[in-house]
Amino acid sequence: MDVLRQLRGFYRERLHYLILSIVCLAAATAVGLITPNLLRKLIDDVIVPMKFDDVPLLALTVLAVVCVKASLQFAHGFFGGRVGNYLAYRLRNACYEKLQFLSFRYYDTAKTGDLMSRLTGDLEAIRLFIGFGFAQLLNVFFMVVFGSIMMFSLNWQLTLVTLVTMPLLAAVAFRFESRIHPAFQEMRLALSALTTAVQENVTGVRTVKSFAREPHEVEKFSGRNERYKNNQIFAAGLWSKFFPIMEFLACACVAILLGVGGTLVINYGMTLGELVAFFSLIWYIIAPVWGLGFHINNYTQSKASGERVLEVLNQWIDVRDRPGAVEVAATEVEGNIEFDHVTFAYGNKLPAVTDINFEAKAGSVIGFLGGTGSGKSTIIQLLMRAYDVNEGSIRLDGTDIRELGVRSLRSQIATVFQETFLFSSSIRNNIAYGLKDVTMEEVIRAAKLAQAHDFIMELPEGYETIVGERGMGLSGGQKQRVAIARALLKNPRILILDDATSAVDMETEHEIQAGFQEVMRGRTTLIIAHRISSLRHADEIIVLDEGKIAQRGTHDQLIQVPGPYQDVYRIQYADYLAKAAGGEVQ
Numbered sequence: 001m002d003v004l005r006q007l008r009g010f011y012r013e014r015l016h017y018l019i020l021s022i023v024c025l026a027a028a029t030a031v032g033l034i035t036p037n038l039l040r041k042l043i044d045d046v047i048v049p050m051k052f053d054d055v056p057l058l059a060l061t062v063l064a065v066v067c068v069k070a071s072l073q074f075a076h077g078f079f080g081g082r083v084g085n086y087l088a089y090r091l092r093n094a095c096y097e098k099l100q101f102l103s104f105r106y107y108d109t110a111k112t113g114d115l116m117s118r119l120t121g122d123l124e125a126i127r128l129f130i131g132f133g134f135a136q137l138l139n140v141f142f143m144v145v146f147g148s149i150m151m152f153s154l155n156w157q158l159t160l161v162t163l164v165t166m167p168l169l170a171a172v173a174f175r176f177e178s179r180i181h182p183a184f185q186e187m188r189l190a191l192s193a194l195t196t197a198v199q200e201n202v203t204g205v206r207t208v209k210s211f212a213r214e215p216h217e218v219e220k221f222s223g224r225n226e227r228y229k230n231n232q233i234f235a236a237g238l239w240s241k242f243f244p245i246m247e248f249l250a251c252a253c254v255a256i257l258l259g260v261g262g263t264l265v266i267n268y269g270m271t272l273g274e275l276v277a278f279f280s281l282i283w284y285i286i287a288p289v290w291g292l293g294f295h296i297n298n299y300t301q302s303k304a305s306g307e308r309v310l311e312v313l314n315q316w317i318d319v320r321d322r323p324g325a326v327e328v329a330a331t332e333v334e335g336n337i338e339f340d341h342v343t344f345a346y347g348n349k350l351p352a353v354t355d356i357n358f359e360a361k362a363g364s365v366i367g368f369l370g371g372t373g374s375g376k377s378t379i380i381q382l383l384m385r386a387y388d389v390n391e392g393s394i395r396l397d398g399t400d401i402r403e404l405g406v407r408s409l410r411s412q413i414a415t416v417f418q419e420t421f422l423f424s425s426s427i428r429n430n431i432a433y434g435l436k437d438v439t440m441e442e443v444i445r446a447a448k449l450a451q452a453h454d455f456i457m458e459l460p461e462g463y464e465t466i467v468g469e470r471g472m473g474l475s476g477g478q479k480q481r482v483a484i485a486r487a488l489l490k491n492p493r494i495l496i497l498d499d500a501t502s503a504v505d506m507e508t509e510h511e512i513q514a515g516f517q518e519v520m521r522g523r524t525t526l527i528i529a530h531r532i533s534s535l536r537h538a539d540e541i542i543v544l545d546e547g548k549i550a551q552r553g554t555h556d557q558l559i560q561v562p563g564p565y566q567d568v569y570r571i572q573y574a575d576y577l578a579k580a581a582g583g584e585v586q
């Protein structure tokens with residue numbers, strides 16, 4: 001019930017609908033009890049004494065009862081649907097909003113397929129339970145209580161004899177539920193694994209095809225599919241045993257009723273009408289007890305679904321604004337960055353960066369060079385507060401970035417990543433992503449600086465061409481140029497280029513950099529690159545090795561001293577150096 005209590009906040013405004021839905025269902029159940037009484041009346045007061053004049057009145061009463069019951073059931077469905085959908089709507093929005101604010105740490109381990117199934121399947125289970133299942137579960141209670149009271153009032157001895165198999169029915173229903181519930185949980189996990197396989201396969205289709213791994217992928221999917229199928233078969237087996245057992249016990253109950261009740265009628269212990277009313281009432285009790293397993297199972301399933309959804313909603317956001325966080329405006333930021341003895345480790349792993357010290361003065365360019373996994377991207381992530389440092393501090397214009405509002409800090413920074421993500425929208429919207437009131441002239445200017453304008457104009461619909469998932473594909477270099485245009489349009493105080501020009505050829509890189517020179521004047525730029533040509537003009541180049549600063553200095557200083565920078569330089573400029581040695585280069 002704790003889950004339901006936590007979910008209550010999401011439907012509190014529509015609580016009256018939930019109450020109305022329950023009241024209407026309970027009223028429909030109560031009204032339904034009139035029918036067995038009318039049957040009794042028909043037999044005892046009309047048919048047996050042969051007073052057929054009362055038939056039209058009785059028939060009209062039955063019609064009225066049926067109409068009232070149907071109206072109440074309609075109202076139950078109407079109000080239940082309202083509250084269920086309202087809750088699902090609010091939960092969906094809340095989950096999506098939460099996903100926007102969850103920290104990078106969460107996404108490091110999150111699985112897309114699993115998140116999708118929480119936002120779809122689990123939410124649907126909650127919607128159905130709050131909208132209908134909850135009222136139905138309460139209704140089981142109402143039916144059993146109302147029906148028993150009615151039966152006791154007719155003949156308490158017969159009631160006790162007839163209901164003797166009821167505890168057995170309830171026990172079977174509970175036992176069934178205790179076995180089907182884990183099966184359902186397992187089924188949900190299996191379905192989640194299945195969705196993840198499909199999602200990963202579609203996203204990584206290029207990798208799969210380039211490695212000719214289609215048979216392996218088919219086999220992997222088939223394994224998960226089999227797990228899901230086996231779960232379904234197991235659950236179906238349980239269901240197939242459940243129904244005959246329940247039917248047998250219910251029929252035993254009816255047989256006892258007919259045997260004992262029939263004897264009582266013969267011996268004038270009760271009237272025929274009472275026996276018929278009893279017969280109709282017994283189903284009034286058997287049906288809900290029969291469905292008890294289903295309703296409880298529905299409850300436990302939606303409880304499990306509720307837990308999974310709440311797990312997302314209650315997820316701790318480790319990078320968040322501190323109380324009194326300072327909101328910085330772009331006009332106030334100069335762009336002085338200081339890393340002061342910064343050490344950081346991902347989770348329990350060894351530190352990714354250790355004791356990093358550097359200062360990037362406003363408007364300067366700092367380059368980072370280092371082998372794979374040497375910690376270059378981690379430094380950038382820390383500056384963006386994707387994670388908070390473990391030791392030391394990072395300052396922007398003298399203020400520790402943990403004292404700044406996360407959004408206002410990030411809005412001062414534009415990053416061009418190694419891998420570019422384009423939304424399924426027009427090129428124009430992709431360049432202007434996250435910015436309001438941007439004119440077409442500004443978009444074109446940014447695209448021109450990023451050397452993207454020409455290829456965009458060659459596309460079928462120019463800037464209005466749809467790219468991304470449902471649009472046309474762009475080459476890696478073209479995507480990167482769109483991303484660079486996006487960053488330039490943002491006009492940030494701090495620009496980060498995380499291997500941003502790795503996918504373009506040397507010539508385009510040169511052209512893009514020429515564009516950068518102009519736009520980045522007066523802004524602090526951090527460049528991560530594997531090519532020396534990308535960062536040779538930096539004011540300071542920091543060479544990283546296994547998360548530590550191995551060398552630092554300007555290009556001219558670093559090529560003079562033996563060390564990793566000189567090694568990389570020699571490899572990348574081998575032709576140039578050979579020509580220089582041969583006297584071809586002046």
Ligand SMILES: Nc1ncnc2c1ncn2[C@@H]1O[C@H](COP(=O)(O)OP(=O)(O)OP(=O)(O)O)[C@@H](O)[C@H]1O
Pocket residue numbers: 108346349352370371372373374375376377378379
């Ligand atoms: N999200 C993460 N979770 C756990 N460990 C990570 C994560 N990101 C990076 N690491 C680890 O941190 C270390 C530094 O990685 P980082 O990405 O900063 O290197 P890099 O120098 O940018 O490498 P590359 O040039 O290949 O991009 C590596 O050992 C890497 O495995």
